[in-house]
Amino acid sequence: MARSYGRAEEYAAHWLAARPVRDVEVGSKWGYRYVGGWDMAAAVHEVKDHSLAAFRVQWAATRELVGDHLSRYLVHSATLDTGVLADADLHQELALLRDRGIRVGISTSGPRQADAIRTALDVAVDGEPLFTSFQVTWNLLEPSAGPALAEAAEAGAQVVVKEAMANGRLAPGVADGSPGVAQIAALAAAEGVGLDQLAVAAALAQPWAWRVLSGAATPGQLASHVAAADLALDPDLVDEALAAAEAPDAYWAARSARPWT
Numbered sequence: 001m002a003r004s005y006g007r008a009e010e011y012a013a014h015w016l017a018a019r020p021v022r023d024v025e026v027g028s029k030w031g032y033r034y035v036g037g038w039d040m041a042a043a044v045h046e047v048k049d050h051s052l053a054a055f056r057v058q059w060a061a062t063r064e065l066v067g068d069h070l071s072r073y074l075v076h077s078a079t080l081d082t083g084v085l086a087d088a089d090l091h092q093e094l095a096l097l098r099d100r101g102i103r104v105g106i107s108t109s110g111p112r113q114a115d116a117i118r119t120a121l122d123v124a125v126d127g128e129p130l131f132t133s134f135q136v137t138w139n140l141l142e143p144s145a146g147p148a149l150a151e152a153a154e155a156g157a158q159v160v161v162k163e164a165m166a167n168g169r170l171a172p173g174v175a176d177g178s179p180g181v182a183q184i185a186a187l188a189a190a191e192g193v194g195l196d197q198l199a200v201a202a203a204l205a206q207p208w209a210w211r212v213l214s215g216a217a218t219p220g221q222l223a224s225h226v227a228a229a230d231l232a233l234d235p236d237l238v239d240e241a242l243a244a245a246e247a248p249d250a251y252w253a254a255r256s257a258r259p260w261t
Contacts, residue, residue, distance in 0.1 A: 002076050004032035004046045013065040016189045025211075026069040027133070029107055030058035030083070031076035031220065050075060050084035055093065064239065072133045072158075073097055078106035078116050084257045085119045095125035098132075105133025111248035114148035121155055124261065137163040138209075139170065140202055142251040143181050153208035161203045161212040167255060170199040171221075180244035187241050193231060196221070200228035201240050 001008035004099065009028060015021070031054065036045035046162035051127045078084050085106075087222040093125045098104045113136055134152050136145050149159050169176045170184065172195045181195075188198040203212045246254075 001027070002029035002032065003062060003237070004029075004034040004076065004187040006034055006038075006140065009062060009065045016066065016069050024069075025071050026066055027072035027074065027103075027135075028066065029068060029071060029074040029076035030055055030060050030062065031137075036193055048082065050078070050082040050087075050090075052087065052090045052093065053116070055090060059097075070102055072103040074105040074107050074133060074135055076107055077109045078120065079108070079112070080115055085116065085123060091123060091125050091130055093129055094126075098125070098128070101126065102141060105131050105137035105157070107162070108145070109137055109145070109252075111252045113145040117145065117148040117152055121152060121157070129155070129157075133158050133160070135160040135162050135213075137161075137197065138206070139164050139166045139201060140199055140244060141166045141169065141246050142183055142248060143242055143245050144248045146206065147209075150208045153210070158210040159208050161206070161209050163215070164199050164203040164212050165196060165215050166199070167258060171196050178246075180246055183244040184241050187237060191233075191237060193228075194224055197231060198230035198233070198241060200225050201231040201233050202241055204229060205233055205235075205238055205243060 001012055003009065012026065016026070031050050032046040032048050034045065035047050036042040059073070062073065065189055075084050084090065090230055094104045104117060106120050117134060117136065120134070121129070123130045134149065134157055135151060136159065138145055138149065153159050165171055169178070185195050186194045186200065191198065193201075198214060200214070203209055214225040215224060216225055
């Protein structure tokens with residue numbers, strides 16, 4: 001969840017309060033404000049702000065709602081150009097969370113994810129790494145962050161894969177029309193598994209992946225993704241599917257052009 005995801009933290013707080021016995025990891029992200037007013041046609045849905053002032057405001061709200069349950073808190077879509085990875089004053093305050101046992105990290109998007117990951121890995125406060133949790137887009141169409149994620153895992157960070165379904169492009173029945181999706185779909189059919197299951201299982205097969213987010217929107221999709229966890233894919237099949245990857249700039253340009261849903 002994230003501060004900009006509507007009332008996500010409020011919903012999570014209600015869910016947690018109703019379930020005193022549970023085994024869940026709770027994480028959230030700060031750095032965007034939702035300004036869409038619940039209008040799908042709004043010109044602007046989110047505003048990015050990675051300043052220290054924004055962190056203080058958003059952390060106070062997160063702490064009030066889910067602070068007792070929170071195990072990780074990430075900068076939402078950290079990039080080099082926002083300055084968040086070079087802000088020493090902000091890092092000092094984030095280190096206070098780290099020292100309380102909350103994993104501090106970043107999520108990334110865009111064709112330069114690897115640059116943000118490697119820069120974050122170099123940030124230390126009081127001699128200890130600051131960013132030890134990474135939520136990163138990786139999928140069969142956009143695997144370019146893989147080497148940097150391997151470095152993060154080697155350094156002791158936890159890597160969470162998001163957008164394994166490529167924002168729905170790797171969902172069964174989606175009329176994507178791109179050669180890469182057609183190639184991956186053919187491999188899935190030959191293997192006798194769903195396109196979505198191949199996508200999820202391939203992400204789970206990466207040795208650096210600590211968790212893979214489902215992104216399911218229906219019970220059927222969730223069941224399909226859970227079943228993918230039991231698939232033992234031939235490494236050669238994964239490599240063949242990865243050969244369908246698109247150039248990062250092209251992938252992210254297409255993603256940016258998709259409608260807000």
